[in-house]
Amino acid sequence: VERAADGASPRLRALISRARGLLADPEDAEPHFRAALADPVGEHWPFEHAQALLDLAEWLRRRRRIAEARGPLTEALETFRRLGAHPWAERARAEARAAGLDAGGTVPDALAELSPQQRQIVRLAAGGLTNREIGERLFLSPRTVGSHLYRSFPKLGVTARSQLRDVLAATP
Incomplete structure (x- = not known):
């Protein structure tokens, strides 16, 4: 290697x-x-x-x-x-x-780093809606929806749309 x-x-x-x-x-x-x-x-x-x-x-x-x-x-x-x-x-x-740190068991909200619009788009995408369907609901173009998802994936630590459901399930 x-x-x-x-x-x-x-x-x-x-x-x-x-x-x-x-x-x-x-x-x-x-x-x-x-x-x-x-x-x-x-x-x-x-x-x-x-x-x-x-x-x-x-x-x-x-x-x-x-x-x-x-x-x-x-x-x-x-x-x-x-x-x-x-x-x-x-x-x-x-x-x-x-190391002497307080490592409490609280789990931070995975969606906290996202804007409100990104959170809404991620939730709809996790529900199985396409970019076009999300855009129609939120009065956005499918390209804008795709752009929001593209910027949200690294923040959530996912690489595929199919992983969004799991991230949301693990979020308190």
Whole structure:
């Protein structure tokens, strides 16, 4: 895989850097974890980004750099909760408690980052309506509906319309 890394996408480079960090000797791991998080394009894949944040935070805490670990740990925990990745959120919560953070069990509303119109469109799309049907109900063009959905997907941590129903089901 390392041979393919030269011409790889930012996503693959981040995954390779994270893997290098996990496989490296403990004293040599930090630059690899930081490289996995360096490219802002990586935030387009929130689950993988949160995994790298958690790995870095665990590494920092184990080196008694607890204050540094709290930021990435909090961000990772929030992302796992938002995505409904319960096993990963539990792992991050345990690590947060070990770092002295209050890692309460409250689940934030996954739709909180969306505008009111985006929330309405996401709910209708999750109900199975097409962009044209949503547009007719809200007096918008189908292209405008598609644009709102396109901007909402990364915020919700989904990549397909079919995942919207699951995100809404997990939202309090």
